[in-house]
Amino acid sequence: MQSQPARVHAAFEPRQFFYNIHWRSRTYHAGANLTSHHGNGSDFAGFANLLACPDPKRIDIRASVRTVPQQWLVRTYLERAAVRVFAIVDVSSSMLFQGEANMRQQVTEFVTALAWSANRQGDVFGMAAANDDVQSSWQILPTFQTGTAQVVAEKITRYWQSNHAVSGRNASAIPAAIEEIGAQRALVFLISDFYWDTALLQQTLKAAQAHDVIPVVLRDQSATEGMPAFGWARLRDMESGEERSWMLRKHLHQQIGAHLVQQKHMLNSQFMKAGTRSPLWLAPQWQAEEISRHLMETMA
Structure with a gap:
């Protein structure tokens, strides 16, 4: 009887990118981020009287x-600690659109x-949608547990499989998820x-507003581009479910293009006023190095 060759499974290893913060962590769990806690760290904080800080060494x-x-x-030093990292995901009907890019x-x-990167940097990861x-x-819930990234992938995949054609859903509960x-x-x-x-x-x-927010914007160009230059078209709003017939012509194409540019400027303006970081416009074929560069350059 011949023995069956062992089946080798590829290791689960998502892409890893790096992020940083410009504020002091308030947690006490060991990590890589600067805190305001004095202790056995390596970041010099200043001097203190021996009686106030009795460490002759x-x-x-x-x-x-x-x-x-x-x-x-x-000499006194600051400790380094973990931060809490959250993914808050909009799963309204428009996020189910599939054109040139698969947004899901x-x-x-x-x-x-993100879960993998947070785990590798020693931070807490939590998720809501x-x-x-x-x-x-x-x-x-916020966790340090190793293997969280795989749990995340499985949860999201199961959700998409059971909710692949839901229409008429908006994102009105996003503020509640953040709270x-x-x-x-x-x-x-x-x-x-x-x-x-x-x-x-x-x-x-x-x-x-109490948090360090990084807006991650996903857009599929085929949702608004690639329409016929002329003729009737039936267009549907995925979130309201409303359908409407439009007579496509050059002027309407120009209006759609101008509206997209205007909305992008409005988004950037609203994010800036709210004090968030510069938005990350996520490309369909994004690279971890590009994400890291953006997050490092916009941390201040």
């Missing part, structure tokens, strides 16, 4: 002899990579196509 003689009146000074696959790959309701099937994060500051990746009305956008940004 860190006495600085040169600094001590310069004091008037003379006293023993010790983009979301799956990016959020999985919403359309008109907060989706409990997406929820991952579930809590008041403690976190790094929040807000992932959507942002085809929202101004009221929802402002409500969402107000709910997220």
Whole structure:
């Protein structure tokens, strides 16, 4: 009887990108981010009196002899700690559009990579999603657990498989999903196509004002481009489910193009006013190096 060859499974290893923060973490779990806690770190904070910080190993003689009146000074250091990283995902009907780019696959790959990257940097990762309701099937409470990225990929894939043709859903519960994060500051990746009305956008940004927000914008050009130059077309709003016939002509194409440019400027302006980071416009074939560069350049 011949033995069957062993089946080798490819290792689960999503793309990894890097991020940084310009604020001090308030957690006490060891990590890579600077805090305001004095302890056994390696980042010099200043000097303290030996009586206030009784650690003879860190006495600085040169600094001590310069004091008037003379006293023993010790060097103090800041600890490094983890931060909370969250993915808040818009799963309204427009996010199910599939044209040249598969937005569902983009979301799956990016959020999985974010969970993987947070885990590799020693940070806490949590996830939530919403359309008109907060989706409990997406929820991952903040965790340090290894293997979180694989759980994320499985959860998202199962959701897409059971909700691949849902129409008439908006993103009105996104602010509620953000509020579930809590008041403690976190790094929040807000992932959507942002085809929202101004009221929802402002409500969402107000709910997220306590956090360090990175808007991640997904757009499929085939949703608005590639239409016939002339003739009748039946267009459907995926979120409202409303269909309407349009007579396509050159002037209408120009109006659509101008509206897209205007909406992009409006989005950037609203994000800037709310104090978020510069939005990340996620390309269909995104590269981890490009994501890292954007996040590092816009951390301040």
